[in-house]
Structures are given as C-alpha cells and as structure tokens.
Amino acid sequence: MTTTNTKGQRLGYIRVSTGKQDERLQHDALDKVGVLKRNRYTDHGVSGAKTSRPQLDAMLDDAEPGDIITVYKLDRLGRSTAHVAQLIEELATRGIHIHSVGDGLDSTTNTGKAMLQMLAIFAELERSFIRERTTAGLAAAKAQGRTGGRPKVLDTKRAAQAQSLRDAGHPVPDIAKALGVSIATVYRITKARVA
Template sequence: MTTTTGTRIGYLRISMGKQDETLQHDALDKAGVKKKDRYTDKGVSGSKTSRPALDSMLSDLEEGDTIVVYKLDRLGRSTAHVASLIADLTAKGIFIESISDGLNSSTPTGRAMLQMLSIFAEMERSFIIERTTAGLASAKAQGRVGGRPKVTDSKKAKQAQALRDSGESVPDIAKALGISIATVYRITRAPAKA
C-alpha cells in the first residue's frame, strides 16, 4: 500500500509543564489535521514507551491512516523505539508524516528514510551491547563484580536467623540490625514449628 486513504491523526507530546504545544498545534493545523483527530501527552517523557495518549491513538488507528507529528522525536527519544514503532505501523498499513523533518512514509523517499532510521537504530543497539560487554570485561579484569552490593554478611545473616528462631518479630529484627524487613525475609527462614 503506498497511498493514504484514511484519517490524518495528529500526535503531540510535551514533556515539561512549562512547555506549550501551540507550535505543534499550529503545524498540525497547516498540515490539515482536524483538532478532533489529535492526541496529546502532557508532562510525559519521550523516553517512556507507553504513554496514555500514544497508547490510545495506537489502539484507534486503522489501515490507511496517517500519523502526523511536528517532529519525529515527539514519538520518542530513543531511535530504537521510534524505528520499532514505525516498522510496526508500516506493517499494519499506517503511514507516518513528520512535518519539520520533511518525512512522509507514503512516498518512496520517505520509506527509504525510515529504513535508514531502522538501520541506524540497529547499529546503535549493537554499539550499546559492545560497550556494555567491554565495560563488564574490564571491570571483571580489575576484580570488580557488578550488581548491587550485599547489605548483609554471613555474621549478620546468622544473627538475624538466631533472633528469628528465638521468636523476635521480623520488623524488630530489621530495626535491631539496621536492615530492611525484606532483607530479613530473604536471608532467614521461618522457625520450625514445634
């Protein structure tokens, strides 16, 4: 499918309360998107993949519809997330138009640009994996172990178990040893019933 036949749907996002979506609304007005066909997320970060208005819009879309945004970054900050979203929508016959980026997936050039975006997103993911793997290897070589530091040592775990076996309550044990209630449950077992 290479022609738009459905509704032009606008999506707007502002991440901070002080920001104003007037610029985005003006651009959507010029692009011919009716006000009744707009979804707006206010005060929601673009790094979140699930957003109330975005989720609602995605569930309302039909084949042939076009999502119109002021800029592609309104859909999300992560290149990988935006590329994945665009790929899913394209597979469902839904088009994307980014006004200020001059991108329109109903044209051959627009589709090519979206494919390039997907390639860059995949490359970005590969670089992140490589950097993470190299960082972990370097830390291991220096004797550092990743993960959260242990809150308790074996001595404290034995003390907690002894207190629990003697009938002390878990909250009291946590307070006495300066650890959380969850940690007490994790490092001890319930005393055997007589």
C-alpha cells in the first residue's frame, strides 16, 4: 500500500448530537492515531444534518495543505453521503487529507483515495436519485391539480389586511401578532410604505 508524503499536522474532529452522548470512544480513536488533544475540535449537541458547525468550521479554516483531518467515523462529518463527499472533495482540492479511523479510510494511501473516490460516485448517484424523485413527485402533483411548494400562511384577504395595516403605519411585530403569523411572514407578503 503506497502512502502519500504528508508534512502537515493531524487535526481531529469530534461531534456528538446530544448532551447525553459520550465522546470518549471518539477521543480514544484519535488517541490511537496520535492526534494531540490541542489539535481537536469538538461540537457538542450539534446535528450532523447541519452543514455549518462552529468547531468544524474553525477546523476547516485552520487546516493547511498537508494536514490530515482525522475522525472516528465519516458520519461525524455529516449525515448525508452527498455532504460528506462534497466536504472530502473540497479538502482534497486544498491538499488536505482525511482519515476515518473506524471506517478504515485514509486518503494518504492509494487504496484510501480509491475508496473516497467511490464514495463521491455514490454521493452523485444519491443526488441524481433525489432529483429524479423530486421531479417525479412534482409531475404527479401537477397531474392531480396540485402545485408544489409550501402552502400559503395567509389567504388573499388576510394578506391584503396585513398590507393595509402596514400602510397605516402599524409596527410589523404588532401586525404579525394580530394575524397569528411570524414577523418574517409579514415582511415577505407586504411592502413597505413609500414616503
């Protein structure tokens, strides 16, 4: 197994979704491969579904070409295959390697690179399936006379009422409270009065 020469440092990323989860297993895995405690970034109580996470973002900002980002498993980086593959691809273009201890993936090796390329292929396949399902679902809904998208929060009459209240100079928070909708909804469905 051929290994790529790396001159950087090992950075570790740990994520637990809830406060009840124990991160010890992840720390143990990073200990075994020599990730120093000062080089670890930990997100507590943050879902993997979120693409932006404070400590993940900080680590990605700090990472430099030649560094190896180490995780216990790839699912710590994100929930969807597509998001993880996209992140790995971005790291690769920056010259940053990825090592997933539990999955046995290490992009500093030729085998690891090949496995990560396969992951990218499966992620693209997953994206194409999602696009196909979305297109088919929209076509089926249209055939049944339904349109896609979120249902309107306010009917036309109540939207006009919101606009007239705003035109009369009532504060947006008061309008939202009176109509039982969010402030954002009032801003979205009304226009500011031109002076």
